[in-house]
Amino acid sequence: MPNTVEQLPEHNAGTSSDVSNRNSESNMTAETMTTAVIISLDQLIFSRTLAMRTNVRAQRKRLMLLVLLIAWVIYLFSANILQLPWNISKKLLNRASSPTETDLRMNEINKQLDQMIPHRRFSDMNTITSAAHSVVTILNPQKTYCIGDQLDILLEVKDHLGNSKKYGGDFLRARTFSQELKAGAKGRVTDFNNGTYLISFPLFWAGKASLSLLLIHPSEGVSALWRARSRGYDKVIFTGQFANGTSPVFTECGLALDTSTELCQYLDFRDQEAFYCVKPPQISCDALINMKTRNSRVSYLDNEEKMLFHRYPIGMQIMENFNPIEVLNCDKVIKKKCQIGMKSPVPSGYALQGKWTPTFCKLDQLNTVTTINNCFERKLIYLMGDSTMRQWIQYFSMHIKTLKHLDYHENGMLKKHVLVDVNRNTHIQWKKHGHPYVTIHSFSVKEDTYVSHQIDRIAGDRNTVIAISLGQHFRPFPIEVFIRRTLNIRRAIERLFLRSPDTKVILKTENTRELTLEAERFSDFHGYVQYLVFRDVFQDLNVGIIDAWDMSIAYDTNSLHPTDTVIENQINMFLNFIC
Known part of the structure; x- marks a missing residue:
């Protein structure tokens, strides 16, 4: 080692020439070793530099390839060459x-x-629910009942062979009515999920009351409709x-x-x-x-399921041979005037002598032209939704002659409808909701917006009223479409209340429609599911609820567009909320 050689003179005696020679050899060895180390260092540095340059070049190439790939993908999507499912x-x-x-x-x-909702498959048509074989028993029967009482019956469903069913899920419709009194009300159905049901009929009027219990769809049909609804958007x-x-x-x-x-x-x-x-x-x-x-011709029902809806009529009567009951006016119930924010129970009301009476509040009859004009003075009224809400503005146009149409240069019934009364500073507008809107008639989409965006464009104040209804056009599509739409509308209402808490908002549920329509697309079962979603989503908002589902059952309309009597009673409740 060089360091050892340099220290040797200190420990060994010898001649000066020997020492000189050894020093000379030592110096040469040190220089040689130093040179070797320097060369090794240079080689190491060069090799590392070369490697770094190689890595940088490789990284640059990879980066350039990545940039080119990203640019190519962006081009494909911007040109719509690639489509996303x-x-x-x-x-x-x-x-x-x-x-x-x-x-x-x-x-x-x-x-x-x-x-x-039940998930039931079937292989034998005789094993589905039979209205004729099912058994109804009145619980605690009485000779007479009082207004406010509740008549309960127990329903035991059986199949077409007379065997008791061990599961529930049937879609039933209960109703009390009196043709003589022009009265009707919806009943409540409680499913015990074991083949038995409690049917509750609240008694709202004095006099005769008949009972009706319809089997709209057996549980097997309900299961088939629910499964088919969730499978596609192409019906x-x-x-x-x-x-x-x-x-x-x-x-x-x-x-x-x-x-x-x-x-x-x-x-x-x-x-x-x-x-x-x-x-x-x-x-x-x-x-x-x-x-x-x-x-479309698309169907997600198999052949046996299709046969289920064709073999047996929809809406079979279960209570065929029951006599009317007698109801007396025992006690008079005092109710508060109807106002926004009140909770709507089920059933929410009843019809008597053709007039709708809520169970939770008192309605005034605001049906004279003078009363309506006074209510509408300085009002901005925005009606949003489907054609059942358009019936309202048509009613106003027919009965309030001081309201004049404002022409927006559009054609057809689905155009925006606007009525104005210049002297009273009244403005009433109907505009359809956004997609989906199902109709064979061509309509303009130039100004189409979702209801949530319509609400966002309204400033709002104490003289501004918004009324919303939707549901019928969503029945052929997966339920997620309707749920999302109602949640978006709720958020828009919440934003509205933040900037203008005095604005009045009225929500109208969808109504029943024809029982003879194709069940897979338009069954009232789909409407009932949406009705439950609607009530759940908006239940705790400070809004007024008009339960058109209850009304249409009470009046037994079974029509997409309810009769003038029903529309008049819906509007009367609307006026009670805003006047």
């Missing part, structure tokens, strides 16, 4: 704020519904019209489209709503102007 596009919508409060609430509601076909000079172009549209062709995507990222149209070649997506729909 419905579930993936929904995930992208949710990714911005996932999981949202709305998503969590939707999942909660959907889970509750799924637990409530209704939307056709969009795009402006193209003098030759309009028509393409398929919908809440979801199973296609790989280029799409126009109309997305609402805040509310997580989506609508799509097949993009016409060389035409902008902004050129969409009109829409109409038709029923």
Whole structure:
């Protein structure tokens, strides 16, 4: 070692020449070793530098490839060459704020519904529920009853072979009525999930009361409808019209489209709503102007399930041979005047002599032209929803002659309807809700907005009134569409109340409709599920509730568009809330 050689003279005697020679050899060895170390260091540094340069080049190449790949993907999507399937596009919508409060609430509601609805398959038509074989027993029968009493019956359902069923889930409709008194009310059904039901009939009027209990769908049919509803968006076909000079172009549209062709995507990222149209070649997506729909031939029912709805009539009477009961006016109940914020029980009211009477509040009859005009003075009234809400503005136009139509240069019944009374500073408007809107008639989508956005555009004050109704157009689609829409509307109402707590909001549930319509798309079972969702979502808001479901059962209308009598009573309750 060099250090050892340099120390040797201190420990060994010898001649000076020997020492000089040894020193010379020692110096040469040290220089040689130093040179070797320097060369080794240089080689190490060079090799490391070369390696670093090689790694940098490789990293640059990888980075350039990654940038080129990202640019290529962006190009493909911007040109709509790649299309996202419905579930993936929904995930992208949710990714911005996932999981949202709305998503969590939707999942909660959907889970509750799924637990409530039976999941029953069948292989023999004779094993489904039979109205004729089921047994009804009146509990604690009396000769006479008092107003306010409740008549209870026990229903034991049996199949077509006369065997008792061991599970529930049948869709039943209970009603008390008197044709002579023009009276009616909905009953309550409690399912014990073992083949027995408690049917409760509240008694609201003095005189005769008949009882009705209809089997709308057996539990096997309910299970089939629920399963079919959740499987697809294609039971209704939307056709969009795009402006193209003098030759309009028509393409398929919908809440979801199973296609790989280029799409126009109309997305609402805040509310997580989506609508799509097949993009016409060389035409902008902004050129969409009109829409109409038709029923498709798609069915998610198997042949046995279809036979179930065709073999037996919908709405079979279970209580065929029951005599009317006698009800006396024993005690008079005093109720407070109806006002916004009151909780609506089930049933929420009854009809008597053609007039609707809520069970939880007192209604005044505000049906004279003078009374209505005084109520409407300085009012801004926004009616939003489907054609059952449009019936209201048609009623106002027919009965209040001082209200004049304002022409917005649109055509058809689905255009925006506006009535004004300049002298009283009254403005009433009806506008349909956003997609889906199911109708064979072409309608403009130029100003289409979801109800939540309509609410967001209203400043609000103590003279502003908003009335909302939706449901019928959502029946053919998975329940998630309706749940999300109601939750979005709720959030919009909450935003409205933050900036204008004096604004009055009235919510009208959907009503029953024709029993003879195709069950898979439009059954009242779908409407009833939505009715339950509607009441649950809005139950704790400071709003007025008009229970059109209860009304239509009480009046036994079974029509998409209720009679003038029902509309008049809905409007009377509306006036009691706002006047």
